[in-house]
Amino acid sequence: MWLLVLNLVLLVFTVTSSAARYDGPVQCTWLPDNSDTTSSKLSLTCKVKILGEANSLNFSSIPAEVTSRLKIICENDLLYESVLPTQGLQRLHELVNLKIVNCKLLSIDPNSFLGLYNLKQLSINTHNANWGPGKSLELSSLSLTGLKELQVFDLSDNNIRSFPDGTFCSTTNLHTLNITRNRLKNPENFGFNIPECGSSELHNLDASYNNLRSLNEATGFSYLRRLQYLNLSSNNISEISGESLAGLVSLKVINLSNNRIEDLPHGLFAGSRELREIHLQNNSLFSLAKGIFHRLEQLLILDLSGNSLTSNHIDAGTFLGLIRLIVLNLSHNSLTHIDGRTFKDLFFLQILDLRNNSIGFIEDNSFLPLYNLHTLNLAENRLNTIAPLLFNGLFILSKLTLNNNLISSIDVKAFHNCSSLKELDLSSNALDQVPEAIQELTFLKTLDLGENQISDFRNGSFKNLNQLTGLRMIDNNIGNLTAGMLWDLPSLQVLNLAKNKIQGIERDTFKRNTQLEAIRLDENYIGEINGIFATLASLLWLNLSDNHLVWFDYAFIPKNLKWLDIHGNFIEHLGNYYKIQDEIRIKTLDASHNRITEISPMSIANSIELLFINNNFIKTIHPNTFLDKTNLARVDMYANELLNLDLSSLRLSSFPENKSLPEVYLGGNPFHCDCNMEWLQLINNMTDSRQYPKVMDLDNVLCKLTHSNRGMTHLPFNRAKTSDFLCTYETHCFALCHCCDFDACDCEMTCPSGCSCYHDRTWNTNVVDCSSQNAAEIPERIPMDATDVHLDGNKFKALKDHLFIGRKT
Ligand SMILES: *[C@@H]1O[C@H](CO)[C@@H](O)[C@H](O)[C@H]1NC(C)=O
Ligand SMILES: *[C@@H]1O[C@H](CO)[C@@H](O)[C@H](O)[C@H]1NC(C)=O
Ligand SMILES: *[C@@H]1O[C@H](CO)[C@@H](O)[C@H](O)[C@H]1NC(C)=O
Ligand SMILES: *[C@@H]1O[C@H](CO)[C@@H](O)[C@H](O)[C@H]1NC(C)=O
Ligand SMILES: *[C@@H]1O[C@H](CO)[C@@H](O)[C@H](O)[C@H]1NC(C)=O
Ligand SMILES: *[C@@H]1O[C@H](CO)[C@@H](O)[C@H](O)[C@H]1NC(C)=O
Ligand SMILES: *[C@@H]1O[C@H](CO)[C@@H](O)[C@H](O)[C@H]1NC(C)=O
Ligand SMILES: *[C@@H]1O[C@H](CO)[C@@H](O)[C@H](O)[C@H]1NC(C)=O
Ligand SMILES: *[C@@H]1O[C@H](CO)[C@@H](O)[C@H](O)[C@H]1NC(C)=O
Numbered sequence: 001m002w003l004l005v006l007n008l009v010l011l012v013f014t015v016t017s018s019a020a021r022y023d024g025p026v027q028c029t030w031l032p033d034n035s036d037t038t039s040s041k042l043s044l045t046c047k048v049k050i051l052g053e054a055n056s057l058n059f060s061s062i063p064a065e066v067t068s069r070l071k072i073i074c075e076n077d078l079l080y081e082s083v084l085p086t087q088g089l090q091r092l093h094e095l096v097n098l099k100i101v102n103c104k105l106l107s108i109d110p111n112s113f114l115g116l117y118n119l120k121q122l123s124i125n126t127h128n129a130n131w132g133p134g135k136s137l138e139l140s141s142l143s144l145t146g147l148k149e150l151q152v153f154d155l156s157d158n159n160i161r162s163f164p165d166g167t168f169c170s171t172t173n174l175h176t177l178n179i180t181r182n183r184l185k186n187p188e189n190f191g192f193n194i195p196e197c198g199s200s201e202l203h204n205l206d207a208s209y210n211n212l213r214s215l216n217e218a219t220g221f222s223y224l225r226r227l228q229y230l231n232l233s234s235n236n237i238s239e240i241s242g243e244s245l246a247g248l249v250s251l252k253v254i255n256l257s258n259n260r261i262e263d264l265p266h267g268l269f270a271g272s273r274e275l276r277e278i279h280l281q282n283n284s285l286f287s288l289a290k291g292i293f294h295r296l297e298q299l300l301i302l303d304l305s306g307n308s309l310t311s312n313h314i315d316a317g318t319f320l321g322l323i324r325l326i327v328l329n330l331s332h333n334s335l336t337h338i339d340g341r342t343f344k345d346l347f348f349l350q351i352l353d354l355r356n357n358s359i360g361f362i363e364d365n366s367f368l369p370l371y372n373l374h375t376l377n378l379a380e381n382r383l384n385t386i387a388p389l390l391f392n393g394l395f396i397l398s399k400l401t402l403n404n405n406l407i408s409s410i411d412v413k414a415f416h417n418c419s420s421l422k423e424l425d426l427s428s429n430a431l432d433q434v435p436e437a438i439q440e441l442t443f444l445k446t447l448d449l450g451e452n453q454i455s456d457f458r459n460g461s462f463k464n465l466n467q468l469t470g471l472r473m474i475d476n477n478i479g480n481l482t483a484g485m486l487w488d489l490p491s492l493q494v495l496n497l498a499k500n501k502i503q504g505i506e507r508d509t510f511k512r513n514t515q516l517e518a519i520r521l522d523e524n525y526i527g528e529i530n531g532i533f534a535t536l537a538s539l540l541w542l543n544l545s546d547n548h549l550v551w552f553d554y555a556f557i558p559k560n561l562k563w564l565d566i567h568g569n570f571i572e573h574l575g576n577y578y579k580i581q582d583e584i585r586i587k588t589l590d591a592s593h594n595r596i597t598e599i600s601p602m603s604i605a606n607s608i609e610l611l612f613i614n615n616n617f618i619k620t621i622h623p624n625t626f627l628d629k630t631n632l633a634r635v636d637m638y639a640n641e642l643l644n645l646d647l648s649s650l651r652l653s654s655f656p657e658n659k660s661l662p663e664v665y666l667g668g669n670p671f672h673c674d675c676n677m678e679w680l681q682l683i684n685n686m687t688d689s690r691q692y693p694k695v696m697d698l699d700n701v702l703c704k705l706t707h708s709n710r711g712m713t714h715l716p717f718n719r720a721k722t723s724d725f726l727c728t729y730e731t732h733c734f735a736l737c738h739c740c741d742f743d744a745c746d747c748e749m750t751c752p753s754g755c756s757c758y759h760d761r762t763w764n765t766n767v768v769d770c771s772s773q774n775a776a777e778i779p780e781r782i783p784m785d786a787t788d789v790h791l792d793g794n795k796f797k798a799l800k801d802h803l804f805i806g807r808k809t
């Protein structure tokens with residue numbers, strides 16, 4: 001019903017804004033057809049439950065003269081059969097684009113679309129498979145008669161098992177046919193077996209995600225002489241005969257990825273000289289017929305990744321004549337060595353991917369002919385040494401990836417010809433020093449030496465690397481840093497030295513690295529940072545977590561730093577000796593897991609947004625600690641040693657309405673349910689004042705009861721009552737009391753000896769506990785205002801008269 005109302009509203013609204021008048025079916029909404037700005041045609045979208053029911057969409061009321069686009073969407077979950085309303089449809093002769101989505105159709109009757117002689121695009125996606133495996137859409141050889149302008153036909157996801165021969169004979173202008181996600185078993189059932197339809201304009205056939213098992217001579221493609229794009233990916237193809245693509249003389253792109261093909265037979269591509277791209281990734285290829293790619297002189301992309309090819313099948317002949325090849329992907333195969341002549345014709349190759357093989361040996365000068373190569377990936381192989389002539393001739397190589405090999409030595413001359421290299425990844429190898437060979441890479445921008453065993457790191461290690469912006473050396477054995485070691489890197493912006501063995505950093509170590517923006521030094525043994533970073537004006541990000549720091553002072557960090565992580569050290573104090581606030585810009589500070597005992601206004605930067613000081617030994621939060629933190633968003637203080645907390649410790653200066661209040665976490669502290677702590681229970685009811693943060697974990701903040709009661713020793717704050725927040729007293733005299741010089745007077749209260757007495761903030765609760773005294777007499781002078789008197793566990797013999805006289809109940 002609401003849908004209907006909505007449509008009416010929309011109609012009234014749009015009619016006024018457009019010249020066109022619409023009084024079509026109520027299930028439809030419409031917009032001007034933007035694809036054709038010259039005419040005033042409409043694009044209709046209709047939502048129905050199913051098609052063909054008596055009270056469903058009335059096609060006869062669709063304004064035929066003005067409707068050029070129509071999209072019908074059935075309810076996807078409704079598993080009832082729809083029927084094409086043939087008669088209503090045939091009136092729509094202005095229709096250019098028709099889409100029918102989710103309607104569970106089982107057949108398209110002959111001549112269903114007769115009359116749609118302007119239709120160029122047709123999509124029918126029933127998703128019949130959701131309904132049941134047996135629910136297939138069936139077409140007859142006459143289903144498409146009349147669609148002589150049809151160019152793009154999307155029949156994906158219809159559970160179609162076969163097309164009768166000649167199905168596409170009448171659609172003489174069809175250039176794209178999408179039959180992906182159906183249940184076709186054999187290309188013979190694609191409906192193309194009639195030579196008279198051989199003049200078909202079909203350019204693009206997508207038959208991916210079907211159940212094809214084999215391709216052989218008899219397959220129905222051979223008449224598709226204009227076919228340029230053929231997608232047979234994600235089928236179950238295991239058998240291919242050498243003639244299965246015969247006749248596809250215009251083929252440019254073939255996608256056979258994600259199948260189970262084991263070998264490529266002789267002559268497979270022989271008739272398709274126009275091929276630009278061959279995608280064979282993720283098959284089970286272990287052999288390639290000799291000369292399989294011969295004379296594919298137009299080939300640009302060859303993807304053979306994710307197969308089982310060995311070096312016995314990749315040799316000097318394999319890529320012979322691929323003179324235009326730009327991308328060759330041999331990653332994820334089983335190659336063990338590379339023959340020196342393998343790539344000898346590939347002058348234009350730009351990207352060579354050999355990642356994740358078992359390559360242990362590459363013949364000298366193997367890459368010499370590849371003088372256009374800019375990306376070479378040799379990661380995840382078994383290379384031990386880099387010989388002087390391995391990368392010979394790679395003059396324009398800009399990215400070289402060698403991570404996850406077994407490299408322990410690199411010849412000094414190895415990069416002599418790679419003078420254009422910008423990115424070099426040598427991570428996860430077995431290097432024990434910074435390879436001297438890199439000193440020839442004067443254009444290098446990023447260098448990854450992480451996860452090696454480098455301990456030898458000294459002045460001059462990075463000589464000539466003036467352009468280097470990123471250096472990653474995480475997880476090595478690097479010891480103390482001294483002045484001079486990094487001085488050759490004036491452009492350095494990002495430095496990662498985490499997980500090393502650094503104990504000391506000499507002053508001036510970073511003196512020449514004025515561009516540094518981010519430094520990781522976490523998981524080292526650094527004990528002292530005074531004077532090391534303070535001058536790095538561009539530093540924004542510093543990670544010193546998990547080190548051995550004891551002293552911290554804001555004077556140690558540079559003034560533009562925004563992000564600081566010092567968690568997991570032995571810091572006792574967030575010092576601010578010079579009381580600097582205006583020159584600090586820290587937004588995020590993680591000081592958790594240290595030994596901090598107190599925080600005060602000066603120990604937190606006023607610029608702070610996120611503060612983590614959980615898991616410390618904090619006992620004291622000074623009043624107004626957060627008062628000037630006007631950007632505060634979150635403070636984690638859980639797992640500290642707070643017994644008491646004054647409301648003033650959390651006070652903020654009035655937070656603007658449009659900014660959400662800071663969120664505070666306080667759980668895991670050993671709070672006492674002291675008479676001064678009652679406010680915490682109510683803090684989240686004070687948000688209107690905009691002067692206090694929200695405590696997000698109030699459910700988990702417990703306090704220890706001063707006087708254990710109801711058999712409990714601890715209570716969550718939000719379950720405690722006012723009367724649970726108690727302080728002890730010995731004597732008490734109310735302010736308005738006049739007679740307090742005498743003990744017996746009603747006003748002064750003295751806790752009887754041997755008893756414990758408690759009161760809440762307002763003295764509305766006054767507990768006198770004299771239990772378990774073993775006393776024979778009831779204590780005298782029980783305070784007048786006592787509200788709870790506990791006398792159990794005694795041995796009173798008799799209760800005297802007038803004992804409780806005057807006591808309120
Ligand atoms: C469908 O619409 C046409 C034209 O508006 C009208 O004549 C016909 O009665 C309608 N049919 C039904 C079943 O409502
Ligand atoms: C065929 O349709 C699917 C969606 O069902 C789409 O992902 C694919 O790109 C289409 N193929 C072509 C060639 O347009
Ligand atoms: C099949 O390959 C064509 C390009 O050749 C591509 O446009 C289409 O999206 C692919 N189909 C699917 C389902 O990815
Ligand atoms: C090959 O087809 C697969 C669908 O299985 C698709 O994901 C991939 O993008 C296609 N490759 C090309 C180059 O079209
Ligand atoms: C693929 O084909 C094999 C036989 O070649 C068959 O056993 C298997 O069930 C098929 N897999 C699918 C998903 O159809
Ligand atoms: C590889 O192909 C199989 C089907 O042969 C498919 O299940 C799998 O998802 C594909 N893997 C990738 C990474 O595409
Ligand atoms: C090579 O293929 C693998 C796996 O199919 C893919 O992850 C990688 O991106 C491809 N490499 C290039 C350079 O396209
Ligand atoms: C190759 O890749 C597979 C996963 O795709 C991985 O398990 C294996 O470790 C890789 N091989 C090497 C040498 O890294
Ligand atoms: C590098 O290139 C020069 C020519 O510019 C050549 O003489 C030299 O042999 C090449 N190889 C090595 C490893 O130096």
Ligand SMILES: *[C@@H]1O[C@H](CO)[C@@H](O)[C@H](O)[C@H]1NC(C)=O
Nearest residue numbers: 458459460482483484485487
């Ligand atoms: C490294 O360079 C610094 C600064 O020039 C210098 O003081 C130091 O002595 C040098 N160290 C070595 C071992 O040469």
Ligand SMILES: *[C@@H]1O[C@H](CO)[C@@H](O)[C@H](O)[C@H]1NC(C)=O
Nearest residue numbers: 479480481502503504505527
């Ligand atoms: C490294 O630095 C620490 C602290 O500065 C010092 O105690 C230690 O002796 C130094 N180690 C070496 C090998 O210089």
Ligand SMILES: *[C@@H]1O[C@H](CO)[C@@H](O)[C@H](O)[C@H]1NC(C)=O
Nearest residue numbers: 681682683684685686687718
């Ligand atoms: C505090 O607010 C909560 C919910 O916002 C409410 O349930 C509770 O009764 C309030 N407590 C007091 C004492 O006003």
